[in-house]
Amino acid sequence: MTTMESLIGLVNRIQRACTVLGDYGGGDSTFSSLWEALPTVAVVGGQSSGKSSVLESIVGRDFLPRGSGIVTRRPLVLQLHKTEDGSQEYAEFLHLPRRKFTDFAQVRKEISDETDRVTGKTKQISPIPIHLSIYSPNVVNLTLIDLPGLTKVAVEGQAETIVQDIENMVRSYVEKPNSIILAISPANQDIATSDAIKLAREVDPTGERTFGVLTKLDLMDKGTNALDVLEGRSYRLQHPWVGIVNRSQADINRNVDMIVARRKEREYFATSPDYGHLASKMGSEYLAKLLSKHLESVIRARIPSITSLINKSVEELESEMDHLGRPIAVDAGAQLYLILELCRAFDRIFKEHLDGGRPGGDRIYGVFDNQLPAALRKLPFDRHLSIQNVRKVVSEADGYQPHLIAPEQGYRRLIEGSLNFFRGPAEASVDAVHFVLKELVRKSLGETKELKRFPTLQAEIAAAANASLERFRDESKKSVLRLVDMESSYLTVDFFRRLPQEVEKGGNNPPSSNVDRYAEGQFRRIGSNVSSYVGMVAETLRNTIPKAVVYCQVREAKLSLLNYFYTQIGQKEGKQLAQLLDEDPALMERRLQCAKRLELYKAARDEIDSVSWAR
């Protein structure tokens, strides 16, 4: 059955699981927080408002550390479990499983020691909660979170920021829509100045989540009473105010028993001329029951949305785990297989870039279609074949005896010199394609999702692929330069045999009256003959350089980019293979965190299911 016990107990169990797995709200925002989805009662109050006294009175035990300064420095999740009448009371801490505390003075000491363990002796505050469970016949089932008291000034030895730090921490608890605020204010102080009410008003302006508690009713000036507050006239809340009379300092000093104090509190209200008519709705026992009932109903209302949050989170985590991939196999055979698979995955993507399907391969065609022709056009033949230079080269080639019919040597030197210019664009095409291929390797590596897990292997593949590309580039350069050299080593004879006729056809023979004019015309003709020969060669190279480049670089990259790597991998030992597969530590950590979270959510789901089954 869905009793109060089982519902509050359910949330208690989920909360404990959350803390064990590091989910106590805030903090690591990469996961949705289950903790924040759980309804909780957060106890807030200014210093000396009577916060500790109220909690102890609800529990019926002295167990909270006392002292001057800021004593509560970590949230205390106080889970109360009602046990059968007559059974022994005991307490347990989540951080000390299997140890039962029956001496509550020891509980107090442990809270204080455990606070110091995390915050050090520096008196800092920490958001990591301490979980304390109390099993007793004198409690109702209820979970409360005790938070540091709101203060206005830091004391000796505490950082100046502590006032703000405390307020921020308390606010982080009470601003959650699932938090029920137990706002404690002393009656002997103007309610308008209450720190607790001030904060509650800020985060819960309609007052639907706030329970107002007024302490120290017995300390009010004679002749005054707190009816304006208790009857909701001073500050209106959706829930009725509860007045409390705790033990005075004198009572504490005299060690007045809590159970006796509860009785005295009951008597106080029953006999009070001011509050007698409200007696059944006053006091710490009534407050505990009221909260327990309210918490239970809030939990009941929240269960469907908690379940759907859990289901959604489980789904998200499972898909992230799928995405992160399974942990790696340990035997060398399986590792080699995995490495080769990853290489093939990369190779496939790389080929898709070249063959189309993925972008980038077209840039190689761009090199052949734009870059190479443009570079060929820009070669400085005009200068090389100017009349002055032709004259110079031809004269030098002639030596002391000028040529008789045609300057054969001069032609050859001019052509050779011109063809040399082609080396530049030829090499530049090789380099340009090399960079395109390199970029495609880089892109493909990035697009091989399976490789993301293995930065070392990724780097090795990148290095191997780039080394191969360098080798292809060297081969390619040799080939294109050979094409250019071949052009210089044997000229196309036909071209020159046709020349005299063309010259006559063109009829640009100057009348040869004057020797100089004759010479000038002849040099111009030589220049233009060489120029058209070079133009013909340029046309040829424009077609053959791309063939050589594709053959040596692109085709090789497609066929054997990782061949050398494969032979190396084949020779590696198990340990070296494992090194290649070392995962990114951040990723391993994330997988671990995901697995932990998944475990938490599944455990929580089981808990909820078990309650529903019992219904």
Ligand SMILES: Nc1nc2c(ncn2[C@@H]2O[C@H](COP(=O)(O)OP(=O)(O)OP(=O)(O)O)[C@@H](O)[C@H]2O)c(=O)[nH]1
């Ligand atoms: N007479 C009387 N004294 C009270 C009452 N509530 C608290 N006190 C006294 O007020 C003082 C402060 O109470 P605590 O319960 O320690 O208050 P606190 O808000 O926990 O204070 P800090 O721990 O300093 O933040 C103690 O001396 C209590 O005995 C009350 O209802 N009546």
